[in-house]
Amino acid sequence: MNLRSKRNNNEIIHQNKKREVESTKISKNFVSHFENLPNEIIYEIFNYLDIYDIYYGFFNLKKRFENLYGHLNPYLRINISTMSKIRFDDYHQKIIIPNRQRILILRLSNPFTTDIIFSPPKIILKFVQLKTLILDKTDSTYLKNILKHMIHLPELSSLSINLIDFIKNSTEFYLQIFRLPKLKYCKLNFQIMAHLDVSSTSTNISSPIEHFVYEPLFPMESFENLLSFLPQLRHLPIHNIHDYRHRETNFSPLRLKSFTNISLKLSSMNFNRLEEIIKNYFYYIEVLHITSCDDPEFLNVKRWERLITSFMPNLRIFNMNHTGLADKYHDVINQFNSSFWINKKWYFTHEHITKDNAQTGIFYSMNPYRRKRYTVDWQKSEQTCLDIKENNFRSVKHVFIDGKQVSKNYPDYFSNATELTINSFENESHISISTILNTIFPLKQLTKTKILPERCTIEQFQFILCLFPQLKYLHVGMGKVEIETFIPYLSSRPFVQTHPLFFLRIGQLRKKSIPQLNRLIKLNHLHDHYLIKIVCCDLYLWW
Secondary structure, eight states: OOHHHHHHHHHHHHHHHHHHHHHHHHHHHHHHHHTTSOHHHHHHHHTTSOHHHHHHHHTTTOHHHHHHHHTSOSSEEEEESSOOHHHHHHHIIIIIGGGGGGEEEEEEESTTHHHHHTSSGGGGGGOTTOOEEEEEEEOHHHHHHHHHHHTTOTTOOEEEEEEEEEESSHHHHHHHHHTOTTOOEEEEEEEESSOOOOTTOOOOOOOOOSEEEEOSOEEGGGHHHHHHHOTTOOEEEEEEEEOTTOOOOOOOOOOOTTOOEEEEEEESOOHHHHHHHHHHHOTTOOEEEEEEESOGGGGOHHHHHHHHHHHOTTOOEEEEEEEEOGGGHHHHHHHTTSHHHHHTTOOEEEEEEEETTEEEEEEEESSOSOOSEEEEETTOOOOBSOOSOOOOOTTOOEEEEEOSSOOSOOOOOOTTOOEEEESOOOOSOHHHHHHHHHHHSOGGGOOEEEEOSSOOOHHHHHHHHHHOTTOOEEEEEOOHHHHHHHHHHHHHOTTTTTOOOOEEEEEOOOGGGHHHHHHHHHHTTGGGTOEEEEETTEEEEEO
16 A cells, blocks of 8 residues: 555544544533433434334433333334444343344344344244344355244244345245245345246145245246235235246236236346236236346337237336337337327436447336435446436435446435445555545445455455445455455454454355365464354355
């Protein structure tokens, strides 16, 4: 790291310490004023706080606050997301274990916490009031052990699972979910060893699920069977429905009156195949979101008008996003401006994007939703034919940055962003990067960062910590050389006392290097300081 970078890092550290001193002064004044509030107002404030924040902030402050804590709502909402290992241990002992029977909502966003809270697995049966369970970034090995007990939870109505590894027998896993007797909402996201296929499954399972969100690959030929398992289905987002096998499928018409809302992101699927699904299953659909690519027939306005008129007579919201060749969009946009579309208040726009000397186009509905994610592409050249420029980014929480050459004049600002993913980290001037990033979003409020390139060095790691003073979760990639020098650095823990970071994921490791990595971890006694997991060639550390 050069002298200018070191000087910049020292300035960042100085500003962080200054903010801490100012925060301490404010907190002392806050307590003296807060205690004058009536109980009703304090309870109202407590409704916006996590139970542990209430306990940690007020329980030992004054006897009055301790009494207020004791008379809180008997049903607890537990959200364990970005939390250090030390704080979690305290949370687990003082909040979760004594109150298992009171927990209404439980969210775990950490590969380690599921193993700890549900150990042994049958301990989940003590959560008798549990209605909502969110398992984010857990691994399949332990999930299988607790899933068989979930069927005995009397109140479980909402289940979200996001795995960091593979499901080998995805169909059996899928059917276990459908057997849960009171489940109304289910969201699944995991990698699969083989494509999920329930088309050949024979069963009399009838799930009560009404809202089903499915993010892994889903084969088109299983669509009919999926609906047969979900007779009460209302809302169905499928994030990656594909037609890779190009099998001839004989669909049988099935009209579910409750099935009114669907969102499909299509992969290797042409318009003819989508049309088959629409004709057989979408009669009662009121809300349709379609994301497609390549096949120009998705922009055939006459086919859409016939489909909507004859097979989706109840449709009131129609959103489309299609990526393809840009030269067609000038004529297409005029066709979608006919009275058929205007009378329904369905409006569209398009833009051309030139990147790496190739031109593509995006045809999409205008302002279909308030987006929470946004991609900043530094390599994208001027955009032409952009009918409407989006300028309200307050809803964006996660910013993705792509492109190797940074731009000094990016016009948009994401005031509420807390997560950042960078697809390139090759710019040599660290100071210019920090200056540019700070014009896109406030660096000090970012808590999660993911750096995708696989060559993150110790110097870059140190710079990232200085650049993002509130960073708690970091995901980086490393090669064999970098990881061999980084493990001893981790054992010395020079950053632990000076930075709030407490979770590190090192990805893109080579499978053949895992045995050597385990030896390095043991040699440097990393288990003395961190909880450690290696899952699918990713190293997870929590402290």
